[in-house]
Amino acid sequence: MLTALDGTYGDRADAVRVAGRTASYEELLGAAGAVAADVAGAPAFAVTATASLETVAAAVGGLLAGVPFVPLPPDAGPAEREHVLRDSGAVEVPVDFARRAAAPARAAGPGDPALVLYTSGTTGPPKGVVLTAGAIAADLDALAGAWQWSAEDTLVHGLPLFHVHGLVLGVLGALRTGSRLVHTGRPTPQAYAAAGGSLYFGVPTVWSRIAAEPEHAAALSGARLLVSGSAALPAPVFRDLERLTGHRPVERYGMTETLITVSGRAGGDVRPGTVGTPLPGIRTRIAAEPGAEIGELQLTGPTLFSGYLGRPDATAAAYTADGWFRTGDIAAVDPEDGVHRIVGRASIDMIKSGGYRIGAGEIENALLDHPKVAEAAVVGVPDADLGQRIVAFVVADGVTGPELTDFVAAHLSVHKRPREVRFVPAIPRNAMGKPQKKLLLGGDAAAGSGEAR
Known part of the structure; x- marks a missing residue:
């Protein structure tokens, strides 16, 4: 080997x-x-x-x-x-x-x-x-x-x-x-x-x-x-x-469960915010609700794990009835070239607000485009009117919450703007640099397992 x-x-x-x-x-x-x-x-x-x-x-x-x-x-x-x-x-x-x-x-x-x-x-x-x-x-x-x-x-x-x-x-x-x-x-x-x-x-x-x-x-x-x-x-x-x-x-x-399944190519067309196309032998599909452009990424191929050690129940639950692995990540695929874009985790990064399904990732990227924003993490919190309202945790200096809300609204659809901006000294991250959003919410939001991305 x-x-x-x-x-x-x-x-x-x-x-x-x-x-x-x-x-x-x-x-x-x-x-x-x-x-x-x-x-x-x-x-x-x-x-x-x-x-x-x-x-x-x-x-x-x-x-x-x-x-x-x-x-x-x-x-x-x-x-x-x-x-x-x-x-x-x-x-x-x-x-x-x-x-x-x-x-x-x-x-x-x-x-x-x-x-x-x-x-x-x-x-x-x-x-x-x-x-x-x-x-x-x-x-x-x-x-x-x-x-x-x-x-x-x-x-x-x-x-x-x-x-x-x-x-x-x-x-x-x-x-x-x-x-x-x-x-x-x-x-x-x-x-x-x-x-x-x-x-x-x-x-x-x-x-x-x-x-x-x-x-x-x-x-x-x-x-x-x-x-x-x-x-x-x-x-x-x-x-x-x-x-x-x-x-x-x-x-x-x-x-962790799948190893690397989708990637950009050396010498290929590489665009920010995308992770390329499936590697040879890997098949992917998006399990989306009717009319939705984003949904859970599911895949199959030779790189998948053989199971959770001593946990046949958890292993079985990780697959669909027809044998596709449920990644728990929300993604979109460009219909023209098959390039994949990861929006976030289904458990915390898929926000359902006012009847819209919104990926936290694109709001985070919009916030990070502001020159005074150093870090950003976006979550949905329960809201009696909207179902969930968009809340942005931001590390920034010299800018107000309303200014950032207007900035996002000008770059994305208005319904994707944060309804609340909370300024924090740092975004908690794990050893691989992934934001630990559940810590921002006091443990109320739980991410899925695995080493995503």
Whole structure:
């Protein structure tokens, strides 16, 4: 599965660099072999997934041993760690990158569980999402084609190694395509600028910070492709990156349960606010009410998870009667070119106000187009007259609520204007930069599971 480790691309002394430490393919394979020997026969194993060569060796070691790897977030509290270990049955093992052992004969087959990633648990305790080696391989091969990703690339990112974005795409993707990997440790503008990569991965928070430092953004002009995911990239950040780097960032869409299913293409027509078209093998459809342009995105294909660990009821509920996965995300598809636009989560970003179905995402983008708005999150709250009224939480300076309401009304339909604007010091976000809207509403609004976008 990890082509770079079978000698296809030779051995590179600097094949993998994580937080300043470098390893060759041979060194990584030896360290991963030691992990595989330690965990052989276990039902699953867990490692605290820091940004380190040890985490990379653990991920590879699990594949070599055919034992599912459960990455633990470094900032997980005691209760969360206990839940994940108990629920997965994983043994927690130490990893010493200096140790070496030959890879065992047993390895993960296409249908074998390779990773168990736990969702954010916003609607209850986190659920274990089981991803097979075959699903991961199918996704990485599809992305390699979409992004023209090859062994000639140097991939740069500084994303957490316990999510799909950083671990599956950012580590296993590099080891399957043979691209050199530079993990910056922390995803600072300075680190990205100094890395000298051809392919960069980031979340909107990372790209926003890079765009705010023009001298570091300009250093990325020599790259081949910038990719953004895990949350919507604000249109102003898209435009700033294009102006400063000469690149129009490619956005993609996925979840923990589905891996990446929709993406823009390298060299293709990339538009802000869109996530491209389905990858090969993926089919999508919009479950919309009659006459509505937006509805729940549903999909099927070879990259989907094999189920929630020990939760057949939850797994069954995640699918329609005819076998399509319910993403819980609201989307629209351009009828002319099939380009997808993600509006938000059905549970919190689909606002039904005054008889209209309104996506929070386009209101947020309109607010972010105002030069004095730094952050914005839009929700619907119960309203006796409208059903729901649109409320905008905004980080801004030197502008009033009525001015922002008028600004949105001038850019979108009048019925999409916020009925209330609340100024806040910051929008709470998770490790991947996604707004945590339920915190703004005191926990009354619950988002769905999975790593959306």
